Amino acid sequence: MTLHDSNKIERKTLIHAPRSRVWSALTSAAEFSKWFRADADGSFAPGKRLEMVSTHPKSNGKPFYVIIERMEPEHTFSWSWHPGSAKRDEDETTRVEFRLEDAAGGTLVTVTETGFDGISLARRAKAFEENSRGWELQLESLVRYAGEAA
Amino acid sequence: MPAKRLKPEAARSAPVFAALGDRTRLRLVARLCEDGPVSITGLTSGAGISRQAVTKHLHVLARAGLVRGLREGRERLYEIDPQRLDQARQHLQAISRQWDEALSRLKESLEEG
Numbered sequence: 001m002t003l004h005d006s007n008k009i010e011r012k013t014l015i016h017a018p019r020s021r022v023w024s025a026l027t028s029a030a031e032f033s034k035w036f037r038a039d040a041d042g043s044f045a046p047g048k049r050l051e052m053v054s055t056h057p058k059s060n061g062k063p064f065y066v067i068i069e070r071m072e073p074e075h076t077f078s079w080s081w082h083p084g085s086a087k088r089d090e091d092e093t094t095r096v097e098f099r100l101e102d103a104a105g106g107t108l109v110t111v112t113e114t115g116f117d118g119i120s121l122a123r124r125a126k127a128f129e130e131n132s133r134g135w136e137l138q139l140e141s142l143v144r145y146a147g148e149a150a
Numbered sequence: 151m152p153a154k155r156l157k158p159e160a161a162r163s164a165p166v167f168a169a170l171g172d173r174t175r176l177r178l179v180a181r182l183c184e185d186g187p188v189s190i191t192g193l194t195s196g197a198g199i200s201r202q203a204v205t206k207h208l209h210v211l212a213r214a215g216l217v218r219g220l221r222e223g224r225e226r227l228y229e230i231d232p233q234r235l236d237q238a239r240q241h242l243q244a245i246s247r248q249w250d251e252a253l254s255r256l257k258e259s260l261e262e263g
Contacts, residue, residue, distance in 0.1 A: 009242060009245055009246050009249060011246065011249045011250060011253055013253045013254070013256075013257055015256070015257050015260050015261065016260075016261050017260040017261060021260055022256075022260060025256060025259060025260055026256075031259070034255075034259055035252065035255040035256040035258075035259045036252055036255075036256075037252075037255070109253065109256070111249055111253065113245065113249070116242070
């Protein structure tokens, strides 16, 4: 990572499926909930604010929200959000954008997350880390308990 | 300024990205990363800005905990304080991993059937 990338994340993946399929997996609330592991309280539309609840094992039950920005079918899908907080504090949101492109054998998906200012970065990273430490501690105590019982 | 609601650790790392969000300061940090401790005179030469401007930018970086000043003879030298940069990098890596996992779940869900 260079210094210039220090407030931006970009990841790419090649999916062996046509753009129309990838688009529906990204933007249909039912499909989104399966791979993203969060349940939304409605369908996706530009400008809409959706309340979400995480179903990810590391952050299960945590509420957050996203504000859908652009939806250009089979091309661009973006939202702003503030993971790690259910508060409606739009000053501290980051912006997530998915771009779809045709590629040999399928669709190239690029996701970028921008707008980290230190506060959002620390809170965002911690939102999951704290929780996973919690799980590790629970597992440790279980192992200890099992060891003592044996 | 929402700092009063923040946990101390998050509040401390807040100025890091603001400090790096400027081309001149980014260049100064890159230069200090590559060359090690450099004097203000050294940083000014070839920077295309005045000594006063370099000093001002160094103060912003020092307040963010990214650089620190050392007294060496009559000249003040500046060097990178790597701890704060590492912390920011670790946060970004944690978030990148979360995206990698989400994208691989997306890929699996589409390539299964």
